[in-house]
Amino acid sequence: MSEIPGPRSQALMQPLRAHESRNVTFISPEFPIAWDHASGARVVDADGNSYIDLTAAFGVAAVGHANPRVAAAIAAQAAALPHAMGDVHPASIKATLLERLAAFSGIPDAKIFLSSTGAEAVEAAMKTAMMATGRSRFASCIGGYHGLSFGTLGISGIEKFRQPFQHHIASDTIRFAFGDLAAAQQALRGTHDIAAIIVEPIQARGGCIVPDDGYLQGLRSLCDEIGAMLILDEIYTGFGRTGTRFAYSHEAIIPDVLCVGKAMGGGFPIAATIARKEIMDAWPRSDGEALHTSTYLGNPMGCAAALAVMDELDAGLMQRGNAIAKIISHAGVRIASRRAVRAVRGRGAMWGIQLESAAQVQAAMLAAMQRGVLLLPCGPQGDVISLTPPLVISDDDLHTALMIIDDHLQA
Ligand SMILES: Cc1ncc(COP(=O)(O)O)c(C=O)c1O
The missing domain is CATH 3.90.1150.10 (Aspartate Aminotransferase, domain 1)
Known part of the structure; x- marks a missing residue:
């Protein structure tokens, strides 16, 4: 000491x-x-x-720091196959993870993009919404935090992160006050060009702000009304943080696209973008050249970690x-x-x-x-x-x- x-x-x-x-x-x-x-x-x-x-180190260590089952799963996978090919020859454990995560997510007929970080998961969600709607403009909340990559800065609700890079990021995003359904309706009703509303079920970095009951349902209806996707960023709230697998279930809504990360890998960097089949299938079938992928997509150690995390959560945690x-x-x-x-x-x-x-x-x-x-x-x-x-x-x-x-x- x-x-x-x-x-x-x-x-x-x-x-x-x-x-x-x-x-x-x-x-x-x-x-x-x-x-x-x-x-x-x-x-x-x-x-x-x-x-x-x-802190759980930014919410990551939900199943505990150095969780022995997660550590053992990563170690075993590291010894057997630490890396495969994201969009070419997949690791067998990726198939296991996709099936398990699709069911765990509660999204009907779920299809998934795996990635390494939360910001990547959000960017894949934004691209998916663009593919599914043919639109390119987004709406997001003041105070919302979705990562610091250029795509996610375009929808960030925290001005100081955008300011130094503003000439290189989207400037047409519509922002409205978090938790205020009337503000969202006022900002968005009558629009025809919004690909998606992106929102955290509880604003995390924005100050741990819990909206009133009915807020997400209201945003769900608003999205349906204006033909936009509802992207829920559950990178902080997902994987048991709010007492259920995902915070969206508190309001009995189904998002169009769900972004998860942080606690998913129990410390191993893995994230995912999960959408219903008909939305994800707006992407063209790969002809050998994926339009969206990355070197570590579906990394086998990340898959092993995520499977062990879901086991821990399902075992009563x-x-x-x-x-x-x-x-x-x-x-x-x-x-x-x-x-x-x-x-x-x-x-x-x-x-x-x-x-x-x-x-x-x-x-x-x-x-x-x-x-x-x-x-x-x-x-x-x-x-x-x-x-x-x-x-x-x-x-x-x-x-x-x-x-x-x-x-x-x-x-
Ligand atoms: C709600 C939310 N979305 C996205 C992110 C970005 O995740 P990452 O830092 O893994 O890119 C964070 C990180 O804190 C977050 O809290």
Whole structure:
């Protein structure tokens, strides 16, 4: 155990300072720590300090850091066949994954594009909507985050990410306030050129904003009315994060296209774009030259990881989202009474504590880290503490972490 960040963590920042783009890692005397290893909901840094992780590393470690079944599946696949050919000779495990994921997704007659990152999954969804509608314009939400590639920047709802690159990204996107169905209807009714509305069921990076019941149903009807596809970006909310396999099932709607990633691979980079057959079949049949593919599409280790993640979720882990929600909402009543707290909101294992300012969130993050709890900020202003623990977190660890946050907020 050492001061935080300890000497090893601090020393490890030197190569980052010297050799990583300075845009990537924020480094100060108090931040960050270098992660060395992790298990379940616990992370250990390079100095041997142990932390309760309430980030799941951007929501990825839903089935737990270094989940032994996922690690074993990746290791076995790495020994047998770590890589095959995305759009030429497929790995046999890709066939297994496609069948399983199609059924797991709940999308009837699902057909799938596999990819490596969330942004790629969203871009494949955008291309699919263009193919299916013959249109090229998109509508998205203010505050929405869908990745940072050029295609996804065109639909991003966070201005600062677009601003430096605006001359190279789509400028005809229609944006409307998240959660406000009337605003969406006002912006889009009467249009005939929208390929898709793209939306997160719960705005994650935008501040953990949970829309009112009926919002997604309303967007579903609006899409039907204007002949647009409904693309649900469940890259954060999918794979058990909100207490069900996918957040869309809370509203009993079926999206036209579903984007998943993050938790899907349990730490291995794999993502997917899932659509009903009649939509995906708007793409031409491959004649030996795929119009959309990539080197690592359907990477066998990613397929093995995703199969193991679905096994873990189906073996009872999914219900943990609701148990976690009970604990956080119970503690949230006390936390919400603290002076700096504006709101506590969330669903399943995805919660936000909105404070008065980003500075307060930064202070809370640093204080929690000193006491062994890892947090992340979210919200366009950075004024929300995001809580997205691994689903495997123990009740004790969760209670301890929430008490540490509350201690800081009442101080
Ligand atoms: C809702 C949502 N969509 C897309 C992305 C982009 O995923 P990736 O960073 O894997 O490209 C993210 C990442 O945070 C996300 O939260």
